[in-house]
Amino acid sequence: MKDDGVPAHVTGAAKERAFSLADLPDLREFAAAEALRRGMPEDAIGDFLVALNEVATNAVTHGSTKARLGIRSDGTALVVAVHDDGRAWRPEGEPGHDPPPENATSGMGLWVARMLSNELQVTTGPRGTTVTMRFLLA
Template identity: 60%
Template sequence: MSEDDVPLSAPDTAKELRFSLDDLPEVREFAAVQARSKGMPEDAVGDFVVALNEVATNAVTHGAPEARLRLWGDRDGLVVDIHDEGKDWHPEGWPGRAGPPDNATGGMGLWVARKLSTDIYLETGSNGTTVTMRFTV
């Protein structure tokens, strides 16, 4: 999955969690438990949770008050998508591709997620925004 690829569809067996800003601690715990259950090495779980938290935080602070997380494993690793129904985001190019400017205090979430995931895909439009990330297990 990359900028030129079509994102994967979540299987019926995907674990799903709906969340708001106040739920972010539970989102991180849910993700860590799921990653471990899919065989992710313990030394990789921290980076996985950081990437997922960055995207989840963006979803509920910039997208919509509630969002959805889906997580599943496949033969290539662990896949997670985070969807919000915010409709006002119209990015130019591929957000998160360039690093933040010197002394930045925000605007790094997608860049961090891109650095920590194996692949990342972003889709935004009239139905909101979905960020799909793959991680090696």
């Protein structure tokens, strides 16, 4: 963690953007352009954007009204980190690991993001929550 409470892997990202709920359409456009620029195949962009949208929406509806997105390349992967300042979440177990109940109408975001990414990690604590996803570029 840096002194400002933001995980270093978010602020050390090649590209970063703050966002709120109203900014989600622009955030998706920004992320798609970055993913393509960094080598993500066009046919993978749809799944990438669904995963990102689920995590980003969770951040600004359940975490805090403002959140931050960081995108960087890491060898053959695109690493995306979404950080919010929400401090009230205390998950039991690994968030998004188990599928939602059959008739669920909410609570599917992290599970969907985990299914669409190659790796998903959630870290939460007194300085907020960060969801980091990896997507293979090749």
